[in-house]
Amino acid sequence: MEAISYDRPSVIALLRKHGIAPTHQRLEIAQVLFGRCHHLSADQVLAKVNESQAETSKATVYNTLNLFRDLGLIREVIVDPKRVLYDPNTEPHHHLYNVDTGEITDIDAGALSVSGLPELPTGMVTEGVDIIVRVRASEASLG
Amino acid sequence: MEAISYDRPSVIALLRKHGIAPTHQRLEIAQVLFGRCHHLSADQVLAKVNESQAETSKATVYNTLNLFRDLGLIREVIVDPKRVLYDPNTEPHHHLYNVDTGEITDIDAGALSVSGLPELPTGMVTEGVDIIVRVRASEASLG
DNA sequence: GAGCAGATTAGACAAAGTCCAAAGATTGAA
DNA sequence: TTCAATCTTTGGACTTTGTCTAATCTGCTC
Known part of the structure; x- marks a missing residue:
């Protein structure tokens, strides 16, 4: 790194x-x-x-x-349908997206693992896996 | 279901x-x-x-x-920065995105598991987790 | 400084999506 | 069946994001 x-x-x-x-x-x-x-x-x-x-x-x-x-x-x-955002962090990581505010937070990829991804069709290679956790304020917290 | x-x-x-x-x-x-x-x-x-x-x-x-x-x-x-796509499949699933052709394929969420997601900030709830596997034709397969 | 390649620019253009006020369709009730 | 109230649809203007192009500018080498 x-x-x-x-x-x-x-x-x-x-x-x-x-x-x-x-x-x-x-x-x-x-x-x-x-x-x-x-x-x-x-x-x-x-x-x-x-x-x-x-x-x-x-x-x-x-x-x-x-x-x-x-x-x-x-x-x-690519998370907000209205525009592309640019991320200066090029380390492997994912994103938390607040659907209400549009705010984006990084999630370190180190702690995270995905299992059960299917085989790719022959001749295809993975360019990357993006995980987006869409969150919003809970009903309770809006009181 | x-x-x-x-x-x-x-x-x-x-x-x-x-x-x-x-x-x-x-x-x-x-x-x-x-x-x-x-x-x-x-x-x-x-x-x-x-x-x-x-x-x-x-x-x-x-x-x-x-x-x-x-x-x-x-x-x-939300995968293609140019436009929103609409998916009639409302079962839990994720997407394989061919960055060259724009083609999208479903990945059943059943077989797939993600671990190590961080705690959410207090008062936030998850609305969904989207996983996008970006793929393209491998060099080898391009002849 | 002349010549050249690459970088920048204004502004025209394109595509996706939203908004609005007017016109049209649906519905329940009489 | 008809009426009125409500909900839908519509064309077209508008906004926003992003691309393209031809002209200009910059900086480099000789």
Whole structure:
């Protein structure tokens, strides 16, 4: 397991290691993603990056998110039918999804095991197993 | 476990049992959904319903899918970031998702068990656990 | 600095889904 | 059967998420 540092030089090194140029926009986006543990949507990334001053366009945010995803630097989380979220945590883990608030929490995959998965059809390989625990506030707690 | 019959009188009875009027459009949509085992998108339902002649509008298809979902007659499958799919199988089960083709196959939940899920925060209850096995054709099988 | 490859951009575009006010269908009661 | 009340359906405008493109910009090498 490889810890990702969030300071600028480390991010620059990380991008170079993956063969992509560490442009100003990519660094800004990387820092927004890695600088917090939240799961962010493309729109949220765009807003954060341009918070103090306009830095990047919508197209660049989408380009960069897809690039980072292809390089394995971030993961897509498909849980909310309205939008894709991006997860800076690339360690094996699953998600707890609050259907009322939209809030997402990580579940470490270490403690968790799944048994009884069926054989895959010949010629197929598993790319990943996503587990989503959908939760909501109980009736009692809404009193 | 309760088997759902797909003939018109049974569907009418089912809708009435849930307190909703068995309108022409709802019956058409129900038959499209229950008459095959596929996972359909709203657009596909719309197309099927209007295959031979125009029967229902887009708005009605969306209204009805949401209604059926709220009543528990169908389930949303959130796997493809582009669209929600609707699953007429309401028995406990999970999904195999072919990331290349978009094809979805059911995995019976009976054979499957998950252990090591964390305690929920106080006041939260689980609404469901979705497991999605993402698969693709192996390199070898691509010749 | 010239040339070049790659990156960024605005804005047009596409698709999924929601919303609304008007029109249509259903139903129970008389 | 008819009526009125209620519920449904509808077209179309609208919103949101995401993609695409052609033009511009940047940074690098020579």
